[in-house]
Amino acid sequence: MxxxxxxxxxxxxxLSGISDVEALRERFNVSEATIRRDLSALADEGLIVRTYGGAAAIIGKREPELSLAQRQHEQEAVKARLARAALEHVENGDTLLLDGGSTTAELAKLLGQRRDLHIFTNNLAALPALAALNHSKVTLLGxxxxxxxxxxxGVAAQAALERLSADKLFLSADGVVADLGLCEASAEQAYxxxxxxxxxxxVIVMADATKLGRARQQHWTPLLSHWTLITDDQAPDGMLQAFRQRRGVTLEVVPTDSRLALV
Known part of the structure; x- marks a missing residue:
């Protein structure tokens, strides 16, 4: 070729999500040095951004943001499995921060299995499930x-956060890149x-395999301290390897048979 x-x-x-050097080497049957030269050339042209162990789609090349209704029907079964895995991190009496997103809304449906929680959230889609909790308190971030x-x-939500602390935070994102953080459609969301x-x-990030290595929005939330990534086993091993190699990241992979594997 x-x-x-x-x-x-x-x-x-x-651009399709195959971004790890080893995965690309296997796909194109060329040496690792050739893959790295090609990726560097594409980065020099401004077509991609180089990352640790591979590459990602250029940040400024944005995708249209899907509506919540559209996202709710993507990877539904996988998101339910991720939520069940995330529930294992929740203990009775915890104070939780619950981010927006369809995957975190799935977790909200399961929180009735715990008692005496205090849940702070900006996720309006999660409110029907949270309103049904009998033994926990829910506070909405305005x-x-x-x-x-x-x-x-916005400012009101930021001001509320300045006056609270939580045991655990459950986050979602438009994309998760090992050495860049969480990709978002707006600066306000990222901040x-x-x-x-x-x-x-x-800090626990819930992201199905389609979100890994995805960098098609402009705004980023860095993940500088220790955090846990819960994802599913449909991600290529090369993609997962980028997270395994990052210091401070605990990777949990949920198999398709719904058993939780700690990697």
């Missing part, structure tokens, strides 16, 4: 409404997540 054709095919592979995600954000991280003793 000629260099130009191979690099075009490699660009398409990276602020401006984001109809696309059915969440609150609110950053504030949530500052207020929590334990």
């Amino acid at each position: 000629k260099v130009a054709r191979r690099r075009q095919a490699m660009l398409e592979a990276v 602020g401006d409404l984001r109809p696309a995600g059915m969440t609150t954000y 609110l997540k950053e504030m949530m991280i500052r207020r929590a003793s334990e």
Whole structure:
């Protein structure tokens, strides 16, 4: 395969989520050095961004943001499994921060299995499930409404976060890249997540395999301290390896048979 054709095919592979050097080497049957040269050339052209162990789609090349209704029907069974795995981190009496998103809304449906929780959330889609809890307290973070995600954000939500702390934070994201953090559609979303991280003793990110290595939005929440990633086993091993190699990351992979494997 000629260099130009191979690099075009490699660009398409990276945009589709195949971003680890080893996975690309196997796909194109060339040396690791060749893969790294090709990725560097694509990065020099501004087509991708180089990451630890691979590459990701260029940050400024945005995807249209899906509505909450659209996201709720994507990977439904997988999100339910991720939520069951996340519930294992919740103990009776915990104070929780629950981020927006369809996966965290799935976790909200399970919190009735715990008692005496205090749950702070900006996730309006989770409120029907949270309202049904009999032995826990729910506090809604006020602020401006984001109809696309059915969440609150802005100054009021930030001010509320400054006056609380939580045992555990459960986060979702449009994308998760090992050495960049959480990818979001707006600066306000990214900053609110950053504030949530500052207020929590334990940070848990819930992201199905399609979100890993995905960097098609412009705004980022860095993950600088220890955190846990819960994902599913549909992710290529090369993609997971990027997270395994990061210091401070605990990776939990949920198999398709719903058993939890700690990697």
